[in-house]
Amino acid sequence: MSFQALGLEPRILAALKDAGYTEPTPIQAAAIPKILARTDVIGIAQTGTGKTAAFVLPMLQLLGVKPLVGRRIRTLVLAPTRELVVQIEENVRAYARHMPIRMATVFGGVGERPQVQALRDGTEMIIATPGRLLDLMSQRHGDFSSLDFLVLDEADRMLDMGFLPSIRRIVKALPKKRQTLLFSATLSPEIEALTHEFLFQPSTVQVGRRSNPAETVTQVAYEVPRHLKLALLVALLEKPDYNTVLVFSRTKHGADRIARKLEACKIKTATLHSNKSQNHRLRSLAAFKAGEVRVLVATDIAARGIDVDGISHVVNFDFPKTNEDYVHRIGRTGRANMVGDALSFVCPDEHGDLRSLERFIGRGIPRKRLDGFDYTAAAPPEPPAPPRGPRQQQQRRPQRGGGGGGNVGAPRGGGGRREGGYGGRR
Ligand code: AMP
Numbered sequence: 001m002s003f004q005a006l007g008l009e010p011r012i013l014a015a016l017k018d019a020g021y022t023e024p025t026p027i028q029a030a031a032i033p034k035i036l037a038r039t040d041v042i043g044i045a046q047t048g049t050g051k052t053a054a055f056v057l058p059m060l061q062l063l064g065v066k067p068l069v070g071r072r073i074r075t076l077v078l079a080p081t082r083e084l085v086v087q088i089e090e091n092v093r094a095y096a097r098h099m100p101i102r103m104a105t106v107f108g109g110v111g112e113r114p115q116v117q118a119l120r121d122g123t124e125m126i127i128a129t130p131g132r133l134l135d136l137m138s139q140r141h142g143d144f145s146s147l148d149f150l151v152l153d154e155a156d157r158m159l160d161m162g163f164l165p166s167i168r169r170i171v172k173a174l175p176k177k178r179q180t181l182l183f184s185a186t187l188s189p190e191i192e193a194l195t196h197e198f199l200f201q202p203s204t205v206q207v208g209r210r211s212n213p214a215e216t217v218t219q220v221a222y223e224v225p226r227h228l229k230l231a232l233l234v235a236l237l238e239k240p241d242y243n244t245v246l247v248f249s250r251t252k253h254g255a256d257r258i259a260r261k262l263e264a265c266k267i268k269t270a271t272l273h274s275n276k277s278q279n280h281r282l283r284s285l286a287a288f289k290a291g292e293v294r295v296l297v298a299t300d301i302a303a304r305g306i307d308v309d310g311i312s313h314v315v316n317f318d319f320p321k322t323n324e325d326y327v328h329r330i331g332r333t334g335r336a337n338m339v340g341d342a343l344s345f346v347c348p349d350e351h352g353d354l355r356s357l358e359r360f361i362g363r364g365i366p367r368k369r370l371d372g373f374d375y376t377a378a379a380p381p382e383p384p385a386p387p388r389g390p391r392q393q394q395q396r397r398p399q400r401g402g403g404g405g406g407n408v409g410a411p412r413g414g415g416g417r418r419e420g421g422y423g424g425r426r
Helices: 011-019 026-036 051-065 082-093 114-119 130-138 155-159 164-172 189-198 225-234 252-264 280-290 323-330 348-361 392-396
Strands: 043-044 073-078 102-106 121-129 151-152 179-184 203-206 216-223 245-248 269-272 295-298 312-314 338-346
Touching: 011 051, 011 082, 026 043, 026 051, 026 179, 026 203, 043 051, 043 114, 051 073, 051 121, 051 130, 051 151, 051 179, 073 130, 073 164, 073 312, 073 392, 082 102, 082 121, 082 280, 102 114, 102 130, 114 130, 121 130, 151 189, 155 164, 155 189, 164 189, 164 203, 179 189, 179 203, 225 252, 225 338, 252 269, 252 295, 280 295, 312 323, 323 338, 338 348
Parallel strands: 043 179, 043 203, 073 121, 073 151, 102 121, 151 179, 216 338, 245 295, 245 312, 269 295, 312 338
Antiparallel strands: none
């Protein structure tokens, strides 16, 4: 199957050639003809399957047929996170590089003015997170009265993040006659309900078994006491093939703590979580993509949809909260048929979660041990407990010794022993 056989036009074929794509992925082969035939489509596919091009390419083709008239908006793509919005935009720019198609992004955490201007001017495509878009639409910015396409990308995650009320209000303001495309990693009853609400006689395309982690990813679990997880991570990072490593932490404070430890061990590390400014997050992602930092430590929501080619390892430093999160996390590696490794650090109180995950994915995850690592070592000094409020300065207190009073951390290790890299200041 070739892109040409799917009926795509020469300007798009040229862009795909520039991008080095030789043939469509299964979701592209299934979805593109349906979208070109003006059918509403439900796409069940995880990121990493090529789903962005599956909806962008046919829309570009249909948009290219007639030019934009007036100050209207012809396409609205809604996605759960700012990172995903930026990523979709990058893809659209690449695929539309030989076409006179304009686009703009709308998301929170940055100034409104350019976004307001773009909405006022009209454009072929707005790629937005629901919250900020609704804000601007409530201020009557943007003429959506002749919208051709609505795309709901990662709809399951948008629901998880509580965006449904905003999405409902946005969709209410859109014309009923439009083509709607909805993509989701899973087809839960909630998503199914959403498709009845927003789509008209949709056709469903599905790739892979539902919730089946990418086949190209090797999954292993390291059983390790909680207090040795950081030391195990550092020891693994001594291996040179760990060159582009995405580490998942359940909490923002945990992510910062891991990053501080790695930096103390001279391992170039960036963080990605929602306590950071938008600029910080984009910089972190860019540095990771460019290979300037070897490790990116992220929380689940921030990492959703990260599209970085060639991630060699995904490390579940903390076990994910849900089995779906696990599937999304490990989908960050092994993308577009490259191979990757997903490692889960599992401490005794996470064993139950691991077993439940194994039942969910329908297979066992092999246990692995790192040769030469002392799994019985005493607890190194723990960093202080995360502050309850945004009182970040508490974190910078010396962890132990000296002043004594006021350290909320209750270090587990008692005294004395300090492992390499555990600096005195956190
Ligand atoms: P996505 O699932 O949209 O996040 O895409 C995952 C990755 O696959 C991205 O890096 C795309 O650039 C890449 N990709 C998408 N379609 C193709 C294709 N047909 N051939 C090769 N790579 C692709």
